[in-house]
Amino acid sequence: MKKFLLIGCLLSCIPAWAQTPAAPEASTLEVPQLQTFATEHKGKFHGKTVNYTATVSNMHLYNDQGDVIADAVTTAYVANSKDNRPVTFVFNGGPGSASIWLHMGLFGPKVVSVPSDAKDAGNAPYTLHDNPLSPLDKTDLVFIDPIGTGFSQLAGKGTAEDVWGLPEDAESVSQIVKRWIAKNNRWNSAKYIASESYGTTRAAAMQPYLDDRSNPVRMNGLILISQALDYTGSTPAANNLIAYVTYLPTMAATAWYHGKIDQSSITVQALVEQAKSFAVDTYLPALFKGSQLPKTEFDAIADKLAYFTGLPVDIIKRANLRVEASRHVKLLLADQGLAVGRLDSRYQNDELDNLDVHPHYDAASVAISSAYNAAFRHYLANDLQVSWSRDYVVSSSEVNRHWIYERNSHSEPKYVNSAHELSEEMRKNPSMHILLASGYYDYATPFFDAEYTFSRYGIDLSRVTQTFYESGHMIYLHQPDFEKLAQDIHQFYPQ
DSSP, X not given: OXXXXXXXXXXXXXXXXXXXXXXXXXXXXXXXXXXXXXXXXXXXXXXXXXXXXXXXXXXXEEOXXXXXXXXXXXXXXXXXXXXXXXXXXXXXXXXXXXXXXXIIIIIXXXXXXXXXXXXXXXXXXXXXXXXXXXXXXXXXXEEEEOTTSBTOEEOBTXXXXXXXXXXXXXXXXXXXXXXXXXXXXXXXXXXXXXXXXXXXXXXXXXXXXXXXXXXXXXXXXXXXXXXXXXXXXXXXXXXXXXXXXXXXXHHHHHHHHTTSSOTTTOOHHHHHHHHHHHIIIIIHHHHHHGGGSOHHHHHHHHHHHHHHHOOOHHHHHHTTTOOOHHHHHHHTTGGGTOEEOSSOTTOEEOOSXXXXXXXXXXXXXXXXXXXXXXXXXXXXXXXXXXXXXXXXBSBOHHHXXXXXXXXXXXXXXXXXXXXXXXXXXXXXXTTXXXXXXXXXXXXXXXXXXXXXXXXXXXXXXGGEEEEEESSOSSGGGSHHHHHHHHHHHHHHSOO
Protein backbone atom coordinates (compact mmCIF):
# COMPACT_ATOMS: atom_id res chain seq x y z
CA MET A 1 0.00 0.00 0.00
CA LYS A 2 2.83 2.43 0.84
CA LYS A 3 4.91 2.37 -2.31
CA PHE A 4 5.98 5.99 -2.02
CA LEU A 5 7.19 8.37 0.66
CA LEU A 6 3.76 9.19 1.98
CA ILE A 7 4.05 12.58 3.53
CA GLY A 8 3.88 13.42 7.20
CA CYS A 9 0.36 12.35 7.62
CA LEU A 10 -2.10 9.57 8.15
CA LEU A 11 -0.90 6.79 5.90
CA SER A 12 -4.27 5.15 6.39
CA CYS A 13 -7.29 6.26 8.39
CA ILE A 14 -8.46 2.81 9.43
CA PRO A 15 -10.06 1.38 12.54
CA ALA A 16 -7.84 -0.06 15.26
CA TRP A 17 -9.09 -3.62 14.77
CA ALA A 18 -7.86 -3.77 11.18
CA GLN A 19 -4.17 -4.10 12.09
CA THR A 20 -2.89 -7.34 13.60
CA PRO A 21 0.74 -7.81 12.50
CA ALA A 22 3.11 -10.11 14.32
CA ALA A 23 5.91 -8.33 16.18
CA PRO A 24 9.50 -9.12 15.22
CA GLU A 25 11.37 -11.50 17.49
CA ALA A 26 13.09 -9.90 20.46
CA SER A 27 16.87 -9.58 20.33
CA THR A 28 19.56 -7.40 21.82
CA LEU A 29 20.36 -4.52 19.49
CA GLU A 30 23.31 -2.18 19.39
CA VAL A 31 23.15 0.81 21.73
CA PRO A 32 24.61 3.76 19.77
CA GLN A 33 27.04 6.06 21.55
CA LEU A 34 25.77 9.52 22.40
CA GLN A 35 26.79 12.12 19.82
CA THR A 36 26.11 15.78 19.15
CA PHE A 37 26.47 17.85 15.99
CA ALA A 38 26.24 21.57 16.80
CA THR A 39 26.55 24.48 14.39
CA GLU A 40 26.10 28.25 14.77
CA HIS A 41 23.73 30.25 12.57
CA LYS A 42 22.07 33.63 12.16
CA GLY A 43 18.73 34.38 10.51
CA LYS A 44 16.00 37.00 10.30
CA PHE A 45 12.55 35.81 11.30
CA HIS A 46 9.51 38.07 11.20
CA GLY A 47 11.90 40.98 10.86
CA LYS A 48 13.99 40.08 13.93
CA THR A 49 17.60 38.89 13.69
CA VAL A 50 18.26 35.77 15.75
CA ASN A 51 21.59 34.09 16.47
CA TYR A 52 20.96 30.43 17.22
CA THR A 53 22.60 27.06 17.69
CA ALA A 54 21.40 24.08 15.68
CA THR A 55 21.98 20.80 17.52
CA VAL A 56 21.37 17.31 16.20
CA SER A 57 21.81 14.82 19.01
CA ASN A 58 20.62 11.46 20.27
CA MET A 59 19.36 10.23 23.61
CA HIS A 60 18.59 6.78 25.02
CA LEU A 61 15.09 5.78 26.07
CA TYR A 62 14.52 3.25 28.85
CA ASN A 63 11.85 0.82 30.00
CA ASP A 64 10.64 0.43 33.59
CA GLN A 65 13.50 -2.00 34.33
CA GLY A 66 16.10 0.55 33.30
CA ASP A 67 17.01 -1.20 30.03
CA VAL A 68 17.75 0.83 26.92
CA ILE A 69 14.99 0.23 24.37
CA ALA A 70 15.55 2.98 21.81
CA ASP A 71 17.86 5.70 20.57
CA ALA A 72 15.96 8.91 19.81
CA VAL A 73 17.29 11.80 17.74
CA THR A 74 16.18 15.42 17.90
CA THR A 75 17.11 18.49 15.89
CA ALA A 76 16.95 21.61 18.05
CA TYR A 77 17.22 25.29 17.16
CA VAL A 78 17.93 27.30 20.30
CA ALA A 79 18.50 31.06 20.29
CA ASN A 80 21.72 32.32 21.84
CA SER A 81 19.78 34.36 24.34
CA LYS A 82 19.60 34.71 28.10
CA ASP A 83 15.83 35.15 27.90
CA ASN A 84 13.65 32.31 29.10
CA ARG A 85 12.14 31.65 25.68
CA PRO A 86 9.29 29.24 24.94
CA VAL A 87 10.20 25.88 23.41
CA THR A 88 8.07 24.07 20.82
CA PHE A 89 8.32 20.34 20.15
CA VAL A 90 7.49 19.52 16.53
CA PHE A 91 6.65 16.21 14.86
CA ASN A 92 4.69 14.73 11.99
CA GLY A 93 2.54 11.64 11.92
CA GLY A 94 2.20 8.51 9.83
CA PRO A 95 2.47 6.49 11.98
CA GLY A 96 5.98 6.03 10.67
CA SER A 97 6.76 9.51 9.37
CA ALA A 98 9.80 11.57 10.29
CA SER A 99 9.47 15.28 11.08
CA ILE A 100 10.96 16.29 7.72
CA TRP A 101 7.69 17.76 6.41
CA LEU A 102 7.04 20.36 9.10
CA HIS A 103 10.81 20.90 9.36
CA MET A 104 11.45 21.69 5.68
CA GLY A 105 7.96 22.88 4.82
CA LEU A 106 6.93 25.32 7.55
CA PHE A 107 8.77 25.66 10.86
CA GLY A 108 12.46 25.29 10.05
CA PRO A 109 14.89 28.15 9.37
CA LYS A 110 15.21 26.85 5.80
CA VAL A 111 12.52 25.36 3.59
CA VAL A 112 12.47 23.61 0.22
CA SER A 113 10.79 25.23 -2.76
CA VAL A 114 8.05 23.27 -4.52
CA PRO A 115 5.49 24.62 -7.01
CA SER A 116 2.63 26.44 -5.28
CA ASP A 117 0.12 25.57 -8.01
CA ALA A 118 0.01 21.82 -7.27
CA LYS A 119 2.41 20.89 -10.07
CA ASP A 120 5.10 18.21 -9.92
CA ALA A 121 8.28 19.39 -8.21
CA GLY A 122 10.44 17.85 -10.92
CA ASN A 123 13.93 16.47 -10.36
CA ALA A 124 17.10 17.64 -8.61
CA PRO A 125 18.63 20.09 -8.11
CA TYR A 126 16.02 21.55 -5.78
CA THR A 127 16.10 24.98 -4.16
CA LEU A 128 16.41 25.60 -0.43
CA HIS A 129 15.87 29.10 0.82
CA ASP A 130 15.78 30.98 4.11
CA ASN A 131 12.42 30.92 5.87
CA PRO A 132 11.71 34.41 7.25
CA LEU A 133 8.35 33.18 8.58
CA SER A 134 9.75 30.55 10.93
CA PRO A 135 8.61 31.30 14.51
CA LEU A 136 12.24 31.21 15.73
CA ASP A 137 11.96 34.83 16.79
CA LYS A 138 9.43 33.77 19.44
CA THR A 139 10.24 30.16 20.33
CA ASP A 140 13.04 27.63 20.26
CA LEU A 141 12.21 24.60 18.13
CA VAL A 142 12.86 20.90 18.79
CA PHE A 143 12.04 18.52 15.94
CA ILE A 144 11.39 14.96 17.10
CA ASP A 145 11.68 11.87 14.92
CA PRO A 146 9.74 9.09 16.70
CA ILE A 147 11.45 5.72 16.98
CA GLY A 148 11.85 4.01 13.62
CA THR A 149 11.80 7.31 11.72
CA GLY A 150 14.55 9.77 10.82
CA PHE A 151 17.74 8.73 12.62
CA SER A 152 15.78 7.35 15.61
CA GLN A 153 15.83 3.58 16.03
CA LEU A 154 15.21 0.64 18.33
CA ALA A 155 18.21 -0.16 20.52
CA GLY A 156 19.30 -2.49 23.31
CA LYS A 157 16.37 -4.61 24.42
CA GLY A 158 13.80 -2.62 22.48
CA THR A 159 11.12 -4.35 20.39
CA ALA A 160 8.21 -3.23 18.26
CA GLU A 161 5.85 -3.78 21.18
CA ASP A 162 7.72 -1.16 23.21
CA VAL A 163 7.07 1.73 20.85
CA TRP A 164 4.86 0.95 17.82
CA GLY A 165 1.32 1.40 19.06
CA LEU A 166 -0.85 4.34 20.09
CA PRO A 167 -0.08 4.34 23.86
CA GLU A 168 3.49 3.05 23.45
CA ASP A 169 4.31 5.75 20.92
CA ALA A 170 2.69 8.46 23.06
CA GLU A 171 4.71 7.33 26.08
CA SER A 172 8.03 7.13 24.20
CA VAL A 173 7.67 10.56 22.58
CA SER A 174 6.65 12.01 25.95
CA GLN A 175 9.87 10.54 27.36
CA ILE A 176 11.82 12.28 24.59
CA VAL A 177 10.19 15.60 25.48
CA LYS A 178 10.89 15.24 29.19
CA ARG A 179 14.46 14.07 28.71
CA TRP A 180 15.18 16.99 26.37
CA ILE A 181 13.71 19.42 28.91
CA ALA A 182 15.83 17.93 31.70
CA LYS A 183 19.03 17.82 29.65
CA ASN A 184 18.63 21.46 28.60
CA ASN A 185 17.22 22.76 31.91
CA ARG A 186 14.06 24.12 30.34
CA TRP A 187 11.69 23.24 33.14
CA ASN A 188 10.45 26.80 33.55
CA SER A 189 10.05 27.61 29.86
CA ALA A 190 6.63 27.89 28.24
CA LYS A 191 6.08 24.66 26.30
CA TYR A 192 4.19 23.92 23.11
CA ILE A 193 3.62 21.02 20.74
CA ALA A 194 3.19 21.53 16.99
CA SER A 195 2.03 18.47 15.06
CA GLU A 196 0.41 17.36 11.84
CA SER A 197 -2.05 14.56 10.98
CA TYR A 198 -1.35 11.41 13.05
CA GLY A 199 1.01 13.69 14.95
CA THR A 200 -2.12 15.38 16.32
CA THR A 201 -3.45 11.99 17.43
CA ARG A 202 -0.13 11.53 19.21
CA ALA A 203 -0.12 15.04 20.70
CA ALA A 204 -3.49 14.43 22.37
CA ALA A 205 -2.56 10.90 23.46
CA MET A 206 0.66 12.20 25.04
CA GLN A 207 -1.13 14.42 27.54
CA PRO A 208 -1.63 11.78 30.29
CA TYR A 209 2.06 10.81 29.99
CA LEU A 210 3.28 14.40 30.08
CA ASP A 211 1.00 15.69 32.83
CA ASP A 212 1.35 12.61 35.04
CA ARG A 213 1.85 12.25 38.79
CA SER A 214 5.53 11.37 38.91
CA ASN A 215 6.81 14.21 36.71
CA PRO A 216 3.96 16.51 35.61
CA VAL A 217 4.74 18.70 32.61
CA ARG A 218 2.02 20.94 31.23
CA MET A 219 1.81 22.32 27.71
CA ASN A 220 0.94 25.98 27.24
CA GLY A 221 -0.55 25.23 23.86
CA LEU A 222 -0.98 22.76 21.00
CA ILE A 223 -0.76 23.57 17.30
CA LEU A 224 -2.80 20.90 15.53
CA ILE A 225 -2.42 20.92 11.75
CA SER A 226 -4.82 18.65 9.82
CA GLN A 227 -6.12 17.08 13.01
CA ALA A 228 -6.99 13.40 13.40
CA LEU A 229 -8.26 12.92 16.93
CA ASP A 230 -11.32 10.78 16.21
CA TYR A 231 -11.03 8.56 13.14
CA THR A 232 -14.78 8.12 12.79
CA GLY A 233 -14.99 11.27 10.70
CA SER A 234 -11.89 10.52 8.61
CA THR A 235 -12.58 6.89 7.69
CA PRO A 236 -14.55 6.69 4.43
CA ALA A 237 -16.15 3.26 4.66
CA ALA A 238 -19.41 1.91 3.31
CA ASN A 239 -21.02 1.44 6.74
CA ASN A 240 -19.79 4.71 8.25
CA LEU A 241 -22.57 7.28 7.84
CA ILE A 242 -20.62 10.00 9.66
CA ALA A 243 -17.83 10.03 7.06
CA TYR A 244 -20.28 10.73 4.22
CA VAL A 245 -21.22 13.89 6.11
CA THR A 246 -17.73 15.01 7.16
CA TYR A 247 -16.30 14.51 3.67
CA LEU A 248 -19.03 16.21 1.64
CA PRO A 249 -17.68 19.79 2.09
CA THR A 250 -14.23 18.57 0.97
CA MET A 251 -15.79 16.98 -2.11
CA ALA A 252 -17.58 20.24 -2.85
CA ALA A 253 -14.43 22.33 -2.50
CA THR A 254 -12.54 19.93 -4.77
CA ALA A 255 -15.29 19.94 -7.39
CA TRP A 256 -15.19 23.75 -7.30
CA TYR A 257 -11.40 23.85 -7.63
CA HIS A 258 -11.42 21.61 -10.70
CA GLY A 259 -14.22 23.52 -12.42
CA LYS A 260 -17.04 21.05 -11.85
CA ILE A 261 -18.87 23.85 -10.04
CA ASP A 262 -18.94 27.29 -11.65
CA GLN A 263 -16.32 29.33 -9.81
CA SER A 264 -17.82 32.61 -11.02
CA SER A 265 -21.11 31.89 -9.29
CA ILE A 266 -19.85 31.23 -5.76
CA THR A 267 -16.70 31.44 -3.66
CA VAL A 268 -15.23 28.28 -2.19
CA GLN A 269 -15.88 29.64 1.32
CA ALA A 270 -19.57 30.18 0.59
CA LEU A 271 -19.82 26.79 -1.11
CA VAL A 272 -18.42 24.82 1.81
CA GLU A 273 -20.78 26.60 4.19
CA GLN A 274 -23.70 25.51 2.00
CA ALA A 275 -22.30 21.98 1.85
CA LYS A 276 -21.92 21.80 5.63
CA SER A 277 -25.50 22.95 6.21
CA PHE A 278 -26.88 20.50 3.67
CA ALA A 279 -24.75 17.66 5.05
CA VAL A 280 -25.97 18.12 8.62
CA ASP A 281 -29.55 19.28 8.15
CA THR A 282 -30.63 17.19 5.14
CA TYR A 283 -28.11 14.56 4.08
CA LEU A 284 -27.47 12.93 7.47
CA PRO A 285 -31.19 12.46 8.28
CA ALA A 286 -31.68 10.95 4.82
CA LEU A 287 -28.82 8.51 5.34
CA PHE A 288 -30.30 7.58 8.70
CA LYS A 289 -33.65 6.76 7.08
CA GLY A 290 -31.95 4.41 4.64
CA SER A 291 -34.36 2.38 2.52
CA GLN A 292 -37.30 4.13 4.23
CA LEU A 293 -36.42 7.38 2.47
CA PRO A 294 -39.30 8.37 0.14
CA LYS A 295 -38.44 8.48 -3.57
CA THR A 296 -39.17 12.19 -3.88
CA GLU A 297 -36.65 12.93 -1.13
CA PHE A 298 -34.18 10.48 -2.63
CA ASP A 299 -34.31 12.22 -6.01
CA ALA A 300 -34.04 15.69 -4.49
CA ILE A 301 -31.02 14.72 -2.41
CA ALA A 302 -29.41 13.02 -5.39
CA ASP A 303 -29.69 16.26 -7.37
CA LYS A 304 -28.06 18.27 -4.57
CA LEU A 305 -25.30 15.69 -4.14
CA ALA A 306 -24.62 15.79 -7.86
CA TYR A 307 -24.12 19.54 -7.54
CA PHE A 308 -21.88 19.39 -4.48
CA THR A 309 -19.78 16.44 -5.66
CA GLY A 310 -19.52 17.41 -9.32
CA LEU A 311 -20.60 13.90 -10.34
CA PRO A 312 -23.41 12.87 -12.71
CA VAL A 313 -26.69 12.31 -10.90
CA ASP A 314 -26.98 8.75 -12.24
CA ILE A 315 -23.74 7.83 -10.41
CA ILE A 316 -25.14 9.33 -7.21
CA LYS A 317 -28.30 7.27 -7.54
CA ARG A 318 -26.44 4.08 -8.44
CA ALA A 319 -24.35 4.61 -5.31
CA ASN A 320 -27.57 4.89 -3.26
CA LEU A 321 -26.57 8.46 -2.25
CA ARG A 322 -23.30 7.11 -0.82
CA VAL A 323 -20.17 8.06 -2.76
CA GLU A 324 -17.16 7.22 -0.63
CA ALA A 325 -14.47 9.88 -0.48
CA SER A 326 -11.81 7.34 -1.46
CA ARG A 327 -13.72 6.81 -4.71
CA HIS A 328 -14.53 10.45 -5.33
CA VAL A 329 -10.85 11.22 -5.92
CA LYS A 330 -10.95 8.76 -8.82
CA LEU A 331 -14.41 9.60 -10.15
CA LEU A 332 -14.33 13.41 -10.19
CA LEU A 333 -12.11 13.79 -13.25
CA ALA A 334 -12.75 10.33 -14.71
CA ASP A 335 -14.09 11.94 -17.89
CA GLN A 336 -10.55 13.29 -18.40
CA GLY A 337 -8.83 10.06 -17.38
CA LEU A 338 -7.39 11.76 -14.27
CA ALA A 339 -7.43 11.18 -10.51
CA VAL A 340 -7.01 13.89 -7.86
CA GLY A 341 -4.77 13.69 -4.82
CA ARG A 342 -5.84 12.32 -1.45
CA LEU A 343 -3.47 14.42 0.63
CA ASP A 344 -4.13 17.47 -1.51
CA SER A 345 -6.88 17.27 -4.10
CA ARG A 346 -5.51 20.26 -6.02
CA TYR A 347 -2.99 17.77 -7.45
CA GLN A 348 -3.97 15.40 -10.24
CA ASN A 349 -2.34 12.54 -12.10
CA ASP A 350 -2.92 10.46 -15.22
CA GLU A 351 -3.11 6.85 -14.08
CA LEU A 352 -2.68 3.73 -16.16
CA ASP A 353 -5.96 2.10 -15.13
CA ASN A 354 -8.90 4.43 -15.70
CA LEU A 355 -11.43 1.79 -14.65
CA ASP A 356 -10.09 1.15 -11.16
CA VAL A 357 -12.26 2.55 -8.36
CA HIS A 358 -9.27 3.82 -6.35
CA PRO A 359 -6.10 5.66 -7.40
CA HIS A 360 -2.95 3.54 -7.49
CA TYR A 361 -0.91 6.24 -5.79
CA ASP A 362 -1.35 9.68 -4.28
CA ALA A 363 -0.76 12.53 -6.72
CA ALA A 364 0.41 14.97 -4.04
CA SER A 365 2.82 12.54 -2.41
CA VAL A 366 4.66 11.54 -5.55
CA ALA A 367 4.82 15.16 -6.72
CA ILE A 368 6.85 16.50 -3.79
CA SER A 369 8.39 13.61 -1.80
CA SER A 370 11.66 13.46 -3.74
CA ALA A 371 12.16 17.21 -3.37
CA TYR A 372 11.74 17.09 0.41
CA ASN A 373 13.97 14.03 0.75
CA ALA A 374 16.83 15.35 -1.37
CA ALA A 375 16.71 18.86 0.05
CA PHE A 376 16.66 17.70 3.67
CA ARG A 377 19.54 15.26 3.28
CA HIS A 378 21.56 17.99 1.55
CA TYR A 379 20.71 20.38 4.40
CA LEU A 380 21.70 17.84 7.08
CA ALA A 381 25.08 17.18 5.50
CA ASN A 382 26.01 20.70 4.42
CA ASP A 383 24.32 23.13 6.80
CA LEU A 384 24.03 21.06 9.98
CA GLN A 385 27.17 19.03 9.23
CA VAL A 386 25.68 15.73 10.38
CA SER A 387 27.98 12.83 9.47
CA TRP A 388 26.18 9.81 10.89
CA SER A 389 26.50 6.61 8.88
CA ARG A 390 22.99 5.58 9.92
CA ASP A 391 20.30 6.22 7.31
CA TYR A 392 17.62 8.87 7.66
CA VAL A 393 14.24 7.13 7.25
CA VAL A 394 11.64 9.52 5.85
CA SER A 395 8.69 7.13 6.00
CA SER A 396 9.07 3.75 7.67
CA SER A 397 7.33 0.72 6.22
CA GLU A 398 8.66 -1.27 9.19
CA VAL A 399 6.87 0.97 11.69
CA ASN A 400 3.68 0.85 9.69
CA ARG A 401 3.90 -2.92 9.21
CA HIS A 402 4.28 -3.64 12.93
CA TRP A 403 2.02 -0.90 14.25
CA ILE A 404 -0.89 -2.02 16.47
CA TYR A 405 -3.18 0.69 17.78
CA GLU A 406 -4.50 -1.32 20.73
CA ARG A 407 -2.74 -4.41 22.06
CA ASN A 408 -4.31 -7.30 23.94
CA SER A 409 -7.76 -5.80 23.64
CA HIS A 410 -10.79 -8.05 23.87
CA SER A 411 -13.28 -5.20 23.55
CA GLU A 412 -15.51 -4.74 20.55
CA PRO A 413 -13.96 -2.92 17.55
CA LYS A 414 -13.86 0.87 17.66
CA TYR A 415 -12.27 3.75 15.81
CA VAL A 416 -8.98 5.23 16.96
CA ASN A 417 -9.68 8.16 19.25
CA SER A 418 -7.50 10.43 21.39
CA ALA A 419 -10.00 13.29 21.70
CA HIS A 420 -10.92 12.13 25.22
CA GLU A 421 -7.34 12.64 26.40
CA LEU A 422 -7.27 16.18 25.04
CA SER A 423 -10.62 17.06 26.60
CA GLU A 424 -9.47 15.67 29.95
CA GLU A 425 -6.19 17.57 29.85
CA MET A 426 -7.94 20.84 29.02
CA ARG A 427 -9.91 20.39 32.23
CA LYS A 428 -6.76 19.67 34.24
CA ASN A 429 -4.91 22.51 32.52
CA PRO A 430 -7.39 25.40 32.15
CA SER A 431 -4.76 27.72 30.63
CA MET A 432 -3.86 25.51 27.65
CA HIS A 433 -4.89 26.86 24.23
CA ILE A 434 -5.28 25.16 20.83
CA LEU A 435 -4.64 26.34 17.28
CA LEU A 436 -6.59 24.08 14.93
CA ALA A 437 -5.61 24.46 11.25
CA SER A 438 -7.37 22.67 8.37
CA GLY A 439 -7.19 22.69 4.57
CA TYR A 440 -10.21 22.61 2.25
CA TYR A 441 -8.61 20.12 -0.17
CA ASP A 442 -7.64 17.41 2.32
CA TYR A 443 -9.09 13.91 1.83
CA ALA A 444 -6.91 12.35 4.56
CA THR A 445 -8.31 14.45 7.41
CA PRO A 446 -11.32 16.44 6.14
CA PHE A 447 -11.68 19.94 7.57
CA PHE A 448 -15.33 19.46 8.57
CA ASP A 449 -14.26 16.54 10.74
CA ALA A 450 -12.24 18.98 12.84
CA GLU A 451 -15.41 20.94 13.61
CA TYR A 452 -17.35 17.73 14.22
CA THR A 453 -14.71 16.31 16.59
CA PHE A 454 -14.09 19.45 18.60
CA SER A 455 -17.81 20.10 19.03
CA ARG A 456 -18.66 16.81 20.70
CA TYR A 457 -16.10 16.02 23.39
CA GLY A 458 -16.78 18.76 25.89
CA ILE A 459 -13.77 20.77 24.72
CA ASP A 460 -13.78 24.42 25.77
CA LEU A 461 -14.07 26.05 22.36
CA SER A 462 -13.27 29.49 23.79
CA ARG A 463 -9.67 28.25 24.01
CA VAL A 464 -9.63 26.86 20.46
CA THR A 465 -8.73 29.01 17.45
CA GLN A 466 -9.83 27.30 14.24
CA THR A 467 -8.45 28.42 10.88
CA PHE A 468 -9.07 27.26 7.31
CA TYR A 469 -6.91 27.38 4.19
CA GLU A 470 -7.29 26.90 0.43
CA SER A 471 -4.79 24.07 0.46
CA GLY A 472 -4.64 20.40 1.40
CA HIS A 473 -3.26 18.19 4.16
CA MET A 474 0.13 19.90 4.00
CA ILE A 475 -1.26 23.41 4.06
CA TYR A 476 2.14 24.96 3.42
CA LEU A 477 2.42 23.52 -0.12
CA HIS A 478 0.35 26.50 -1.33
CA GLN A 479 2.44 29.64 -0.93
CA PRO A 480 -0.38 32.07 0.01
CA ASP A 481 -1.57 29.64 2.68
CA PHE A 482 1.98 28.90 3.83
CA GLU A 483 2.24 32.61 4.58
CA LYS A 484 -1.19 32.75 6.22
CA LEU A 485 -0.57 29.67 8.39
CA ALA A 486 2.88 30.90 9.40
CA GLN A 487 1.38 34.22 10.50
CA ASP A 488 -1.46 32.46 12.36
CA ILE A 489 1.11 30.34 14.22
CA HIS A 490 3.21 33.41 15.01
CA GLN A 491 0.19 35.16 16.49
CA PHE A 492 -0.70 32.09 18.53
CA TYR A 493 2.38 32.63 20.70
CA PRO A 494 2.03 35.39 23.33
CA GLN A 495 3.75 38.68 22.57
